[in-house]
Amino acid sequence: MALAADLVVLAQATAEELEGSLSLDSFVLAEQFYFFTVVIMWLIHAGFMAYEAGAARRKNIMSTAMKNILTIAVVTPSFYYFGWYIYGCFEQGGPGLPGVSNGSFLGGAGHNGPAALEGFCGLTAPWSDAMGPNLQDHISAVFFLAFLLFSWTTASIMSGALIERIRLSAYLLLAVLLGSGVWIMDAAWGWSAGGWLTTRFGFHDAIASAVVHGVAGAFTLGVLLNLGPRIGKYDMAGRARTFRGHNTHLTLMGLMLIFTGFYGFYAACLVIQSTTFPGWLNIYLSPTTLGSIAFVITVGFAGGFTGGWFASRGDPFWTLSGGLAGVIAVSAGADVYHPSLAYLLAASGGMLAVYAGTWIERRLRLDDAVGAVAVHGVCGFYGVFLVGIFAGGYPTGVNNVETSFGGQLMGMMAFLPLGFLPGFIAAWILKKLNLLRVPPEVELEGLDMAEFQQDFFPEFERVPETVVLPDGEEVDSAAILLEAYSQLHNGHGERGAVAARPGDERRSP
Amino acid sequence: MIDSFPWEGIWSDLGEEISTFWTFGPGEDGSRTGTYVMTVLGVALMLIALGAFVWLEQRKLAAQQALLRAAGGFPAPGGVPPGPGPSQPPLAGPATDPGD
Numbered sequence: 001m002a003l004a005a006d007l008v009v010l011a012q013a014t015a016e017e018l019e020g021s022l023s024l025d026s027f028v029l030a031e032q033f034y035f036f037t038v039v040i041m042w043l044i045h046a047g048f049m050a051y052e053a054g055a056a057r058r059k060n061i062m063s064t065a066m067k068n069i070l071t072i073a074v075v076t077p078s079f080y081y082f083g084w085y086i087y088g089c090f091e092q093g094g095p096g097l098p099g100v101s102n103g104s105f106l107g108g109a110g111h112n113g114p115a116a117l118e119g120f121c122g123l124t125a126p127w128s129d130a131m132g133p134n135l136q137d138h139i140s141a142v143f144f145l146a147f148l149l150f151s152w153t154t155a156s157i158m159s160g161a162l163i164e165r166i167r168l169s170a171y172l173l174l175a176v177l178l179g180s181g182v183w184i185m186d187a188a189w190g191w192s193a194g195g196w197l198t199t200r201f202g203f204h205d206a207i208a209s210a211v212v213h214g215v216a217g218a219f220t221l222g223v224l225l226n227l228g229p230r231i232g233k234y235d236m237a238g239r240a241r242t243f244r245g246h247n248t249h250l251t252l253m254g255l256m257l258i259f260t261g262f263y264g265f266y267a268a269c270l271v272i273q274s275t276t277f278p279g280w281l282n283i284y285l286s287p288t289t290l291g292s293i294a295f296v297i298t299v300g301f302a303g304g305f306t307g308g309w310f311a312s313r314g315d316p317f318w319t320l321s322g323g324l325a326g327v328i329a330v331s332a333g334a335d336v337y338h339p340s341l342a343y344l345l346a347a348s349g350g351m352l353a354v355y356a357g358t359w360i361e362r363r364l365r366l367d368d369a370v371g372a373v374a375v376h377g378v379c380g381f382y383g384v385f386l387v388g389i390f391a392g393g394y395p396t397g398v399n400n401v402e403t404s405f406g407g408q409l410m411g412m413m414a415f416l417p418l419g420f421l422p423g424f425i426a427a428w429i430l431k432k433l434n435l436l437r438v439p440p441e442v443e444l445e446g447l448d449m450a451e452f453q454q455d456f457f458p459e460f461e462r463v464p465e466t467v468v469l470p471d472g473e474e475v476d477s478a479a480i481l482l483e484a485y486s487q488l489h490n491g492h493g494e495r496g497a498v499a500a501r502p503g504d505e506r507r508s509p
Numbered sequence: 510m511i512d513s514f515p516w517e518g519i520w521s522d523l524g525e526e527i528s529t530f531w532t533f534g535p536g537e538d539g540s541r542t543g544t545y546v547m548t549v550l551g552v553a554l555m556l557i558a559l560g561a562f563v564w565l566e567q568r569k570l571a572a573q574q575a576l577l578r579a580a581g582g583f584p585a586p587g588g589v590p591p592g593p594g595p596s597q598p599p600l601a602g603p604a605t606d607p608g609d
Contacts, residue, residue, distance in 0.1 A: 070562075074558070074559065077554075127544045127548050169565075173559060173562075435563060435567070439570055441573075441574050441577040445573070445577060449573065
């Protein structure tokens, strides 16, 4: 009997040890998974840098690229100190109140005192045990890093629209606000299992169509309204000219890098840890698979390229931007869409981006240098809208609230002002302080000389800078830019508006 | 609304078994002074850096603007605008003087 009892004890201990070992292995595997999504997502930022630098004129290359690099320098600490905490503790709308655990709009999980350390909220404070070396926690740090990369992406979405005239420092301040404040607030509300939009309205934006892209586009729109167009962008009749980027190949390569990085982005939006969860989950902890979302993103690119190509009649920039727009349009429902549906919707998204971008440039007269408002903003909200139509009834989150058009509309109504107003107000304040835009002389000469005192292609002779007139003719831009500068200082017209050619304003209607 | 995080027990259990070797971490006695001090210093560095970005760029831009105006390439505000054509030395880089 004694021997049998010993064998039972031994068998039990072995089972416990096996269970512990299996659990540790699973946590370490999950840790590695998120780590490699972070590595892949770095390509998004290499891509943004190449994309925007290629779209810039030769005189603004390094100042454009440096924005993307310094995004990492400022968004990383601000997201660590504030942003992650917002995600963890603002799920119910605002910060938790001391002594209030749950149940009110402002009553989140609490953040003051020992009680704050309970649950996810407590793990997100910068002084949390989960934010440092912790042999018992293989998840929190890499999960934080994945969200940090999302934050860089969100800020970088804005950067391309503002190139060639915004101050680097103004951009960095706006990037902190967007990357570590605005977007992560909407993520807490509608991109988490406990967010009020998720739990009350079944808001469904699985891979962040509006949460990342839409809100970044709305924020950018607010900034652009204050920043104004580049000098010479519009003639006196309000017709748009086109500035040739210095290297379209570099721009297209950047977009391809962004596309590659998007696979990491998509994967990082899922939750996996096999001894805790039954399988792959989306951000709302509803079941899905890694294969399904990878399928949708791939088909989404195909549809987006197709839509962008035909809507732009074969323009290279808009064809690739159409691919991005297509993916963004199907991201919100990527966990539930059939591939054929995703293909069709992505094609419509690619076309929508082209039409919206043209309308924004020519009708709204906003100088969005890379079409960010159209591609990310318009198509981001379009993606959430589509889920309300094509994925209605799908259960979202641990409360299994059904996705509905009304719920999607609620999310859009929350996110649009949440994105637009901070961008507009912050840019307006910077504008009033004369800290938003570089001086016009510096803009005309090129930002690189002011910022870095050097030409970054010293071995190549500078060729005359050209501009494409609204009628398609490409001409030397020097005279146009000089006249725009003079009109600016003499109070004639808005910044950026100048006669198509010297003398043309007299012929304008 | 979720009344409790579904896997709260797991998370809190992890939180109670923290390694104590973390530099400036909580330590065995639970003291967090070092953690808080490092956090405050980090936030201070971040804020100073943001302010310094603004200050340094303002200096660069003002200096370059003054240099360009002094060089005569641009009319002073309110001055006489140049006539049509690139009558001045190149502004944006393109050399127009064949002998340049």
